[in-house]
Amino acid sequence: AQTVTQSQPEMSVQEAETVTLSCTYDTSENNYYLFWYKQPPSRQMILVIRQEAYKQQNATENRFSVNFQKAAKSFSLKISDSQLGDTAMYFCALSGGSYIPTFGRGTSLIVHP
Amino acid sequence: GAGVSQSPSNKVTEKGKDVELRCDPISGHTALYWYRQSLGQGLEFLIYFQGNSAPDKSGLPSDRFSAERTGGSVSTLTIQRTQQEDSAVYLCASSIPKGLAALPSYNEQFFGPGTRLTVL
Numbered sequence: 056a057q058t059v060t061q062s063q064p065e066m067s068v069q070e071a072e073t074v075t076l077s078c079t080y081d082t083s084e085n086n087y088y089l090f091w092y093k094q095p096p097s098r099q100m101i102l103v104i105r106q107e108a109y110k111q112q113n114a115t116e117n118r119f120s121v122n123f124q125k126a127a128k129s130f131s132l133k134i135s136d137s138q139l140g141d142t143a144m145y146f147c148a149l150s151g152g153s154y155i156p157t158f159g160r161g162t163s164l165i166v167h168p
Numbered sequence: 169g170a171g172v173s174q175s176p177s178n179k180v181t182e183k184g185k186d187v188e189l190r191c192d193p194i195s196g197h198t199a200l201y202w203y204r205q206s207l208g209q210g211l212e213f214l215i216y217f218q219g220n221s222a223p224d225k226s227g228l229p230s231d232r233f234s235a236e237r238t239g240g241s242v243s244t245l246t247i248q249r250t251q252q253e254d255s256a257v258y259l260c261a262s263s264i265p266k267g268l269a270a271l272p273s274y275n276e277q278f279f280g281p282g283t284r285l286t287v288l
Contacts, residue, residue, distance in 0.1 A: 088274045100279040146210065154218065154271045158211040
């Protein structure tokens with residue numbers, strides 16, 4: 056069985072600063088994909104960033120980057136130059152060997168002006 | 169609009185009533201998922217449709233829950249004899265496998281806005 060753990064229910068950061076959201080996972084698959092999704096208040100969930108497990112290079116998307124530590128089964132999200140629009144729930148997800156992804160419980164991020 | 173749509177956006181019902189929730193996936197997306205999101209919880213998988221294959225119903229919490237997908241497009245999630253514990257946001261997502269060996273879950277899931285169900 057796959058598991059995804061987000062140990063930080065809530066985080067806060069000042070505008071323009073950097074914040075890191077943690078995610079650990081467990082899977083027996085050799086090939087899998089990891090995702091961070093963002094769910095703004097009262098808005099639709101959207102993909103932030105995706106990492107393929109066989110790629111060693113960490114994925115980046117503008118201000119968003121990941122620290123993928125395969126041996127440690129860790130997949131953290133770093134948000135640089137935080138903006139007010141980054142306030143949202145962030146979900147870490149794992150897909151491996153199955154068509155059903157596993158989601159973590161989410162981290163609520165608040166960006167303060 | 170080419171996104172996933174869901175209706176209604178909010179539904180308030182009385183305990184014991186039946187409800188139907190609708191999802192319109194992105195055109196051409198063969199995979200469709202239903203999830204339930206309760207406060208403080210992650211996304212709980214409910215059911216998965218892929219093309220014309222038999223759906224994976226392994227996540228449905230009880231036989232009061234059922235879903236169908238007509239013509240490989242629109243899907244309806246039905247909850248019979250609703251209970252207060254059914255109150256949650258129900259999310260629909262669609263996806264498409266890319267490449268011969270790819271699973272749809274390896275690719276981005278496109279989510280709808282959800283239906284917030286409140287059972288009084």
